[in-house]
Amino acid sequence: MTKSTIHPIDSPPLRTARPTPPDRRSRGPLVGLAVVVLAVIPYSTMKIAWLAGSTVGVTDAASADDMHSPAMLIGNGITLGLEVVAVCLAAALTRPIGLRLPAWLVFVIAGGATGLLAPIAAGVPTGLVAQLLTESDVHTAGMDHMSPWVFFVAYGGFCVLAVGFAVLLGEYCLTRWGDLLAAPPSPSRLTTVIGAIGLLPFAVAMLWWGLVGSGAFGPEAMTAISQRTFLVFSGLFPLLAFLAPRFGPLIRRPRLAWLAVWVGCATAVMQPVTSVLLDLGGAPSALFVAIAAATVPGAFAYGVILLRTRVRAVARAWPPSRRSRPRCGASVRASVSRWGRPTRGATCSSFRVRERRTS
Template identity: 50%
Template sequence: MQRHLQSLAFGLVIVAVVPYTVLKLVWLAGSEIGLKNAAAVAEAESSRMLVGNTVTIVLDLLAVALAYALIRPVGRKVPAWVVLLLAGAATGLLAPILLGLPLGMVVQLATSGNVRTSGMDNLEPWVFGLVYGGFALMAVALCVLLWLYVVDRWAGILAAPPRPPALWVVVAGALGLLPFGAGMLWWGLMGPGGGGPQAMDATAQRTVLVVTGILAVAAFLAPYATPRRESYSRAAWLVTWTGCAVAALQGPTQVLLANGGNPTPVMIVLALITTPGSCLYGWMVLRGRLAAGEGRGQSSTGVALAAEGGAH
C-alpha cells in the first residue's frame, strides 16, 4: 500500500512540474504565450524575470530529484543535511500556497464574487491555473512523500515532542519568528499599506500572508506544548518544521518577488533577521531532541541523524 502511494505521489510531482517547466522554457525562448499585453512581454524579457525563470526551472528539477530519492532505497543513504535542506526549501516555498491560496480564493469569491488579483492584468487566466494549480499539486505530493520518508527513517525522533531550546536560542527564535509572523498577520488582515509586501492587496493574497504569519508564530510556540500522545508529538514537530521553513523562505521570497522586485525597507529588515533566526531556532530544537534521545540511550535513529548533522 505504501509503495503504491509513493508511486502515485511521485507521478503527481511529474504532472505538476512538466507544464510549469515547459511554460518557463518557452518564455525563456522568447514566446509570448499567456502574456496579455506589451507590459507583460517587457516584464518577461527583463533581467529579473530571466533569472527568476531560470531559477524556478532549477528548483523544479530539484523537486523531482528530491521526490525520486524519497521513493528509492538509495534515499535512505542520502545525508540528512541534504534531505533537510531540500525538504525545507520545498516546505517553505509551497506550504503558504497550499494552505493559504485555496482558502483565500474561496473567501474572495464569497465576498467579492471573483478571484482576480493585480497580476491577472498581464497574464491569461489559464496561466494562473497552471502555475498555482501545479504548485498546490506538487505541495500535496511532496508532503505525502516527505512524511512517509521521515516516519520510515526517523520515527524515533518523532516519538517525543520538540522542547524549548536554550534561552539564547529562544531569544534568537523570537526575533526571527515573532516580528515576521506579526507583520504577516497585520498586513494580511489590514492590507500591506506602505511598508508591507506591495501588490498583495487581493483577499486571496492577503489570506496567504495570514497563513504565513500563523505558521511562523505557531512554530515558535510548538515546543512549549506538552502533547502526551505520539500523534500529538508528530503534529508538534510538523508545526515546528513547517513554520520555521516558511519563515526562512518567505522573507527572502517577499523581498525578491513583491512589488516587482522593489521591496520596502521593512521587508528587507524582516528578511535579514527572520531567515537566520528561524533556521537557528528550528535546528537547535531538533538538536536538543537528538541530544536528549542520545543521553537516554534511545534508538540509533536519533544518534545517526545527530552524527550526520555534526559531520556536515
C-alpha cells in the same frame, strides 16, 4: 540464559505489530511521486515555451517584450531548474538510495520546498474561495499582463506539488527519523528567546498586513483577498512553530508538534527572502527588510537548536560504547524488502537494550 527486552526511548513498550509481507510495496511514495510529476508538467511546459521565445499567456505588448529580457530569462531558467530538482528529490525519496542521502541535503531541499509551498497550498485556495464568495472575482494584483489561466497553471501546480511532497516527506521522515519524533521539541530559555526574536515579529507583521492591509510598510501589490490570505498563513505558520512546544495538545502528539515546528521555521526562513526579492512594487520598505533580516537567521537557529537538542537526547539514551549503537540506517537496510522498499516499521529507531538474567 540471557534475555533482551527492548524499550523505545521516551515511550512505553510498544505492542508487537503484525509484520508487513516483504513482497507488499507501499503505494504511498509511488502515489506521491506521480502527483509531483503531474504537478510540474504544466508549469514546466509553460516555462520552456517562454524560454524558447513564446509569449503564450502574455496579454500586454510591453510585457511580451520583457519576456525576452535577461532578467526574465534568468528567472524562468531558475524556476525551471527548481522544478527539475523537485522531481529528482521526489524520485530519490521513493528509492532505497534516498535513505543514504546526506541529512543536510535532504533538510535544505525539503525545507526550502516546504517554506515556499506551504503558505501557497494553504493560503491560495482558501483565499480564492473567499474572494470568489465575497467579490465574485478571482483577479489578483500584479497579474494584469497575464491571462487568467497562467495564474491557475502556476499556483494550482504549486498546490498539487505541495500535496505530493507532503506524502513523500511524511513517510520518508517516519522511516528514517522516526525515533526523533517520539518526543516533542523541548526548547530551553535561550532557545525560546531566539525563537521569539526570529519568529514572532515576522508572524505578527504578516498577520497584521494580511488582515488589515499592507499599507506603506508591508509587501506591495498584495491587495486581493487571495493574496492577503497568503500573508495570513505566512504569519500563522511561524506563530504555530513558536507555540507548538508549549501547547498541551501538540505536546501530547509529538509528530504534530514537530510538523508545526518544521513548517513554521521553513516558512519563516524562505518567505522573507522571496518577499523581499520578488516584491511586486520593486522597493520593499526598510521595516520589511529589517524584519526579514532578523527572521531568517533567528528562525533557522531556532529550528536547528530544537533538532540538535532532540538528537543529543536520543544519543544519551544509548550506552557509551560505540559498538553498542547500531548505525543509522542499519535497521532500514535489514528490513528492505526484495522489491526495494523498506517494509512498514523499518525505521532507524533508537532503543535501549536492557539485559536481565533469568534462570
